[in-house]
Amino acid sequence: MVRILIVDDAEIMRIGLASLFSLETDLDVCGAAATGEQGVEVARQTHPDVVLMDIRMPGLDGVEATRRIVRELPRTQVVVLTGEPSQESKLAALEAGAAAYVVKDAVPATVLEAVRSAWNRAASGGLG
Template sequence: MIRVLLVDDLQLVRAGLRMLCESAADLIVVGEAEDGRAAVRLADRLLPDVVLMDLRMPGMDGIAATERILASRPTTRVVALTTFDDDDHLYPALAAGACGFLVKDTSPGELLDGVRKAAAGDSPFSQDVLRRLVTHAIRSRHPSTTPRPTPEPKLTTREREVLALVGEGLSNAEVADRLHLGLTTVKTHIANLMTKTGCPNRVRLAVLAVQSGITPT
Protein backbone atom coordinates (compact mmCIF):
# COMPACT_ATOMS: atom_id res chain seq x y z
CA MET A 1 0.00 0.00 0.00
CA ILE A 2 1.37 3.41 -1.04
CA ARG A 3 1.01 6.02 1.69
CA VAL A 4 0.20 9.47 0.26
CA LEU A 5 0.26 12.92 1.86
CA LEU A 6 -1.72 15.66 0.08
CA VAL A 7 -0.48 19.24 0.29
CA ASP A 8 -2.49 22.13 -1.16
CA ASP A 9 -3.87 25.35 0.29
CA LEU A 10 -7.25 24.82 -1.41
CA GLN A 11 -9.56 22.44 0.42
CA LEU A 12 -11.50 21.66 -2.74
CA VAL A 13 -8.32 20.54 -4.51
CA ARG A 14 -7.34 18.34 -1.57
CA ALA A 15 -10.81 16.81 -1.50
CA GLY A 16 -10.61 15.97 -5.19
CA LEU A 17 -7.16 14.45 -4.81
CA ARG A 18 -8.31 12.41 -1.82
CA MET A 19 -11.29 11.01 -3.72
CA LEU A 20 -9.07 10.12 -6.64
CA CYS A 21 -6.35 8.47 -4.57
CA GLU A 22 -8.84 6.56 -2.45
CA SER A 23 -10.46 5.17 -5.59
CA ALA A 24 -7.27 3.13 -6.14
CA ALA A 25 -6.89 -0.07 -4.16
CA ASP A 26 -3.12 0.34 -3.76
CA LEU A 27 -3.12 3.93 -2.44
CA ILE A 28 -4.06 5.28 0.97
CA VAL A 29 -4.21 8.97 1.93
CA VAL A 30 -2.59 9.27 5.35
CA GLY A 31 -3.05 13.01 5.74
CA GLU A 32 -3.70 16.47 4.28
CA ALA A 33 -1.82 19.72 4.78
CA GLU A 34 -2.94 23.23 3.86
CA ASP A 35 0.55 24.77 3.79
CA GLY A 36 4.23 23.94 3.86
CA ARG A 37 4.67 24.07 7.61
CA ALA A 38 1.83 21.61 8.17
CA ALA A 39 3.29 19.39 5.43
CA VAL A 40 6.66 19.20 7.18
CA ARG A 41 5.03 18.31 10.51
CA LEU A 42 2.77 15.66 9.00
CA ALA A 43 5.54 14.12 6.91
CA ASP A 44 7.60 13.60 10.06
CA ARG A 45 4.66 12.10 11.91
CA LEU A 46 2.84 10.11 9.22
CA LEU A 47 5.84 8.86 7.19
CA PRO A 48 4.25 8.99 3.72
CA ASP A 49 5.83 7.23 0.77
CA VAL A 50 4.75 9.95 -1.65
CA VAL A 51 3.88 13.61 -1.08
CA LEU A 52 1.74 15.39 -3.69
CA MET A 53 3.02 18.94 -3.19
CA ASP A 54 1.45 22.17 -4.38
CA LEU A 55 4.15 24.75 -5.08
CA ARG A 56 2.28 28.00 -4.53
CA MET A 57 1.05 28.32 -0.95
CA PRO A 58 0.99 31.15 1.60
CA GLY A 59 3.58 31.07 4.36
CA MET A 60 5.99 28.24 3.65
CA ASP A 61 5.63 27.33 -0.02
CA GLY A 62 6.02 23.92 -1.58
CA ILE A 63 9.67 24.44 -2.49
CA ALA A 64 10.76 25.16 1.08
CA ALA A 65 8.55 22.35 2.38
CA THR A 66 10.08 19.89 -0.08
CA GLU A 67 13.57 20.82 1.03
CA ARG A 68 12.67 20.47 4.72
CA ILE A 69 10.91 17.13 4.27
CA LEU A 70 13.75 15.60 2.30
CA ALA A 71 16.36 16.91 4.72
CA SER A 72 14.85 14.76 7.47
CA ARG A 73 13.44 11.93 5.35
CA PRO A 74 15.45 11.66 2.11
CA THR A 75 13.64 8.50 0.99
CA THR A 76 10.31 10.32 0.76
CA ARG A 77 9.23 10.92 -2.83
CA VAL A 78 7.86 14.42 -3.47
CA VAL A 79 5.87 15.01 -6.64
CA ALA A 80 5.22 18.67 -7.40
CA LEU A 81 1.79 19.67 -8.63
CA THR A 82 2.09 22.63 -10.96
CA THR A 83 0.02 24.85 -13.23
CA PHE A 84 0.76 26.02 -16.75
CA ASP A 85 1.87 29.48 -15.54
CA ASP A 86 4.18 28.18 -12.80
CA ASP A 87 7.47 27.96 -14.70
CA ASP A 88 9.37 30.11 -12.18
CA HIS A 89 8.82 27.44 -9.51
CA LEU A 90 9.86 24.40 -11.52
CA TYR A 91 13.64 24.59 -11.32
CA PRO A 92 13.70 25.63 -7.63
CA ALA A 93 11.44 22.66 -6.84
CA LEU A 94 13.74 20.36 -8.76
CA ALA A 95 16.74 21.76 -6.90
CA ALA A 96 14.89 21.19 -3.62
CA GLY A 97 14.59 17.51 -4.46
CA ALA A 98 11.20 16.98 -6.11
CA CYS A 99 11.34 13.72 -8.04
CA GLY A 100 8.69 14.65 -10.59
CA PHE A 101 6.19 17.22 -11.80
CA LEU A 102 2.56 16.77 -12.77
CA VAL A 103 0.21 19.45 -14.04
CA LYS A 104 -2.91 19.94 -11.97
CA ASP A 105 -5.24 19.29 -14.89
CA THR A 106 -3.62 15.97 -15.74
CA SER A 107 -5.94 13.03 -16.26
CA PRO A 108 -6.91 10.99 -13.20
CA GLY A 109 -5.19 7.93 -14.61
CA GLU A 110 -1.94 9.81 -15.25
CA LEU A 111 -1.92 11.24 -11.75
CA LEU A 112 -2.45 7.85 -10.13
CA ASP A 113 0.20 6.35 -12.39
CA GLY A 114 2.53 9.21 -11.40
CA VAL A 115 2.11 8.39 -7.71
CA ARG A 116 2.88 4.75 -8.39
CA LYS A 117 5.95 5.61 -10.47
CA ALA A 118 7.26 7.90 -7.75
CA ALA A 119 6.77 5.23 -5.10
CA ALA A 120 8.66 2.77 -7.31
CA GLY A 121 11.64 5.11 -7.58
CA ASP A 122 10.80 6.52 -11.00
CA SER A 123 10.44 10.20 -11.90
CA PRO A 124 6.95 11.06 -13.19
CA PHE A 125 6.75 14.09 -15.47
CA SER A 126 3.86 15.42 -17.47
CA GLN A 127 5.44 15.61 -20.92
CA ASP A 128 4.47 19.27 -21.34
CA VAL A 129 6.21 20.14 -18.07
CA LEU A 130 9.38 18.32 -19.07
CA ARG A 131 9.43 20.12 -22.42
CA ARG A 132 9.07 23.46 -20.63
CA LEU A 133 11.88 22.58 -18.24
CA VAL A 134 14.14 21.59 -21.11
CA THR A 135 13.25 24.70 -23.13
CA HIS A 136 13.86 26.94 -20.12
CA ALA A 137 17.23 25.31 -19.46
CA ILE A 138 18.34 25.72 -23.06
CA ARG A 139 17.25 29.36 -23.30
CA SER A 140 18.85 30.28 -19.97
CA ARG A 141 22.32 29.15 -21.03
CA HIS A 142 24.53 32.04 -22.18
CA PRO A 143 26.52 30.87 -25.23
CA SER A 144 29.64 32.80 -24.26
CA THR A 145 29.85 31.30 -20.78
CA THR A 146 28.30 27.86 -21.13
CA PRO A 147 29.57 25.57 -23.87
CA ARG A 148 27.10 23.47 -25.77
CA PRO A 149 27.18 20.04 -24.12
CA THR A 150 27.99 17.01 -26.21
CA PRO A 151 27.22 13.39 -25.37
CA GLU A 152 29.93 11.30 -23.82
CA PRO A 153 31.73 9.65 -26.78
CA LYS A 154 31.74 6.32 -24.96
CA LEU A 155 27.95 6.03 -24.87
CA THR A 156 26.78 2.69 -26.19
CA THR A 157 24.11 2.43 -28.85
CA ARG A 158 21.60 1.30 -26.23
CA GLU A 159 22.50 4.17 -23.91
CA ARG A 160 21.90 6.64 -26.74
CA GLU A 161 18.52 5.02 -27.39
CA VAL A 162 17.60 5.36 -23.72
CA LEU A 163 18.85 8.97 -23.62
CA ALA A 164 16.75 9.86 -26.67
CA LEU A 165 13.60 8.54 -25.01
CA VAL A 166 14.37 10.37 -21.77
CA GLY A 167 14.58 13.51 -23.90
CA GLU A 168 11.07 12.74 -25.16
CA GLY A 169 9.79 12.71 -21.57
CA LEU A 170 9.23 8.97 -21.24
CA SER A 171 9.34 7.32 -17.82
CA ASN A 172 11.56 4.33 -17.04
CA ALA A 173 8.62 1.98 -17.52
CA GLU A 174 7.75 3.55 -20.88
CA VAL A 175 11.39 3.36 -22.01
CA ALA A 176 11.46 -0.32 -21.00
CA ASP A 177 8.29 -0.99 -22.97
CA ARG A 178 9.51 0.91 -26.05
CA LEU A 179 12.90 -0.81 -26.13
CA HIS A 180 11.63 -4.21 -24.90
CA LEU A 181 13.92 -4.13 -21.88
CA GLY A 182 13.48 -4.99 -18.23
CA LEU A 183 12.79 -2.11 -15.88
CA THR A 184 15.93 -2.87 -13.86
CA THR A 185 17.99 -2.75 -17.05
CA VAL A 186 16.60 0.69 -17.91
CA LYS A 187 17.36 1.98 -14.41
CA THR A 188 20.93 0.73 -14.84
CA HIS A 189 21.25 2.55 -18.17
CA ILE A 190 19.91 5.76 -16.60
CA ALA A 191 22.41 5.51 -13.74
CA ASN A 192 25.25 4.90 -16.22
CA LEU A 193 24.14 7.86 -18.33
CA MET A 194 24.18 10.15 -15.30
CA THR A 195 27.66 8.94 -14.38
CA LYS A 196 29.08 9.28 -17.89
CA THR A 197 27.53 12.66 -18.69
CA GLY A 198 27.71 14.24 -15.25
CA CYS A 199 23.99 14.98 -15.34
CA PRO A 200 22.64 14.91 -11.77
CA ASN A 201 18.99 14.23 -12.65
CA ARG A 202 16.53 13.26 -15.34
CA VAL A 203 15.80 16.80 -16.46
CA ARG A 204 19.48 17.45 -17.15
CA LEU A 205 19.64 14.23 -19.16
CA ALA A 206 16.65 15.40 -21.18
CA VAL A 207 18.32 18.78 -21.78
CA LEU A 208 21.47 16.99 -22.95
CA ALA A 209 19.48 14.84 -25.36
CA VAL A 210 17.70 17.84 -26.88
CA GLN A 211 20.79 20.05 -27.12
CA SER A 212 22.82 17.24 -28.65
CA GLY A 213 20.15 16.38 -31.19
CA ILE A 214 19.73 12.82 -29.90
CA THR A 215 16.24 11.74 -30.94
CA PRO A 216 14.47 8.37 -31.14
CA THR A 217 15.06 6.49 -34.37
Protein backbone atom coordinates in the same frame (compact mmCIF):
# COMPACT_ATOMS: atom_id res chain seq x y z
CA MET B 1 0.26 0.01 -0.21
CA VAL B 2 1.61 3.47 -1.07
CA ARG B 3 1.00 5.96 1.74
CA ILE B 4 0.28 9.46 0.42
CA LEU B 5 0.23 12.87 2.10
CA ILE B 6 -1.66 15.60 0.24
CA VAL B 7 -0.49 19.19 0.80
CA ASP B 8 -2.55 21.89 -0.91
CA ASP B 9 -4.05 25.15 0.35
CA ALA B 10 -7.24 24.54 -1.68
CA GLU B 11 -9.61 22.29 0.24
CA ILE B 12 -11.34 21.19 -2.96
CA MET B 13 -8.01 19.88 -4.27
CA ARG B 14 -7.32 17.95 -1.05
CA ILE B 15 -10.80 16.42 -1.13
CA GLY B 16 -10.69 15.67 -4.85
CA LEU B 17 -7.26 14.05 -4.71
CA ALA B 18 -8.22 12.01 -1.66
CA SER B 19 -11.32 10.81 -3.53
CA LEU B 20 -9.23 9.90 -6.57
CA PHE B 21 -6.75 7.91 -4.47
CA SER B 22 -9.55 6.16 -2.56
CA LEU B 23 -10.59 4.48 -5.81
CA GLU B 24 -7.19 2.80 -6.11
CA THR B 25 -6.47 -0.40 -4.18
CA ASP B 26 -2.72 0.27 -3.88
CA LEU B 27 -2.92 3.90 -2.66
CA ASP B 28 -3.81 5.15 0.83
CA VAL B 29 -4.04 8.76 1.99
CA CYS B 30 -2.31 8.92 5.38
CA GLY B 31 -2.80 12.66 5.87
CA ALA B 32 -3.56 16.06 4.44
CA ALA B 33 -2.35 19.58 5.13
CA ALA B 34 -3.33 23.07 4.00
CA THR B 35 0.05 24.79 4.32
CA GLY B 36 3.69 24.00 3.72
CA GLU B 37 4.39 24.22 7.45
CA GLN B 38 1.60 21.77 8.22
CA GLY B 39 2.78 19.51 5.42
CA VAL B 40 6.27 19.24 6.88
CA GLU B 41 4.85 18.53 10.34
CA VAL B 42 2.37 15.90 9.12
CA ALA B 43 5.14 14.27 7.06
CA ARG B 44 7.29 14.05 10.21
CA GLN B 45 4.41 12.38 12.04
CA THR B 46 3.18 9.98 9.34
CA HIS B 47 6.31 9.18 7.26
CA PRO B 48 4.44 8.95 3.94
CA ASP B 49 5.90 7.19 0.92
CA VAL B 50 4.86 10.04 -1.36
CA VAL B 51 3.85 13.65 -0.72
CA LEU B 52 1.71 15.34 -3.34
CA MET B 53 2.76 18.98 -2.84
CA ASP B 54 1.18 22.16 -4.16
CA ILE B 55 3.94 24.55 -5.15
CA ARG B 56 2.19 27.86 -4.42
CA MET B 57 0.87 28.26 -0.90
CA PRO B 58 0.88 31.15 1.56
CA GLY B 59 3.70 31.10 4.09
CA LEU B 60 6.11 28.25 3.47
CA ASP B 61 5.78 27.45 -0.23
CA GLY B 62 5.91 24.00 -1.78
CA VAL B 63 9.52 24.33 -2.91
CA GLU B 64 10.85 24.98 0.59
CA ALA B 65 8.49 22.41 2.12
CA THR B 66 9.79 19.88 -0.42
CA ARG B 67 13.37 20.73 0.47
CA ARG B 68 12.68 20.17 4.18
CA ILE B 69 10.80 16.92 3.71
CA VAL B 70 13.42 15.45 1.38
CA ARG B 71 16.20 16.45 3.79
CA GLU B 72 14.45 15.09 6.91
CA LEU B 73 12.75 12.05 5.37
CA PRO B 74 15.00 10.81 2.56
CA ARG B 75 12.78 7.79 1.79
CA THR B 76 9.78 10.05 1.18
CA GLN B 77 9.31 11.12 -2.44
CA VAL B 78 7.65 14.43 -3.33
CA VAL B 79 5.51 14.98 -6.42
CA VAL B 80 4.94 18.69 -6.97
CA LEU B 81 1.53 19.70 -8.27
CA THR B 82 0.99 23.17 -9.70
CA GLY B 83 -1.74 25.18 -11.33
CA GLU B 84 0.69 27.73 -12.73
CA PRO B 85 3.49 25.83 -14.45
CA SER B 86 6.69 27.57 -15.43
CA GLN B 87 10.22 26.48 -16.21
CA GLU B 88 11.43 28.41 -13.17
CA SER B 89 9.06 26.66 -10.75
CA LYS B 90 9.79 23.28 -12.30
CA LEU B 91 13.53 23.77 -11.97
CA ALA B 92 13.18 25.05 -8.39
CA ALA B 93 11.03 22.05 -7.40
CA LEU B 94 13.39 19.53 -8.96
CA GLU B 95 16.43 21.23 -7.41
CA ALA B 96 14.65 21.04 -4.03
CA GLY B 97 14.43 17.27 -4.48
CA ALA B 98 11.03 16.67 -6.03
CA ALA B 99 10.75 13.36 -7.87
CA ALA B 100 8.20 14.70 -10.35
CA TYR B 101 6.34 17.84 -11.41
CA VAL B 102 2.71 17.63 -12.54
CA VAL B 103 0.25 20.33 -13.61
CA LYS B 104 -3.14 20.46 -11.91
CA ASP B 105 -5.04 20.24 -15.17
CA ALA B 106 -3.43 16.87 -15.97
CA VAL B 107 -5.74 13.92 -16.42
CA PRO B 108 -6.12 11.77 -13.28
CA ALA B 109 -4.11 8.94 -14.84
CA THR B 110 -1.10 11.26 -15.09
CA VAL B 111 -1.28 12.13 -11.39
CA LEU B 112 -1.65 8.46 -10.45
CA GLU B 113 1.30 7.52 -12.65
CA ALA B 114 3.49 10.25 -11.13
CA VAL B 115 2.71 9.02 -7.61
CA ARG B 116 3.35 5.39 -8.48
CA SER B 117 6.54 6.20 -10.39
CA ALA B 118 7.89 8.23 -7.47
CA TRP B 119 7.14 5.39 -5.08
CA ASN B 120 8.68 2.81 -7.42
CA ARG B 121 11.78 4.96 -7.68
CA ALA B 122 12.17 4.94 -3.88
CA ALA B 123 11.29 1.25 -3.55
CA SER B 124 13.92 0.29 -6.11
CA GLY B 125 16.62 2.23 -4.26
CA GLY B 126 16.68 5.31 -6.50
CA LEU B 127 16.56 7.69 -3.56
CA GLY B 128 17.51 11.29 -3.70
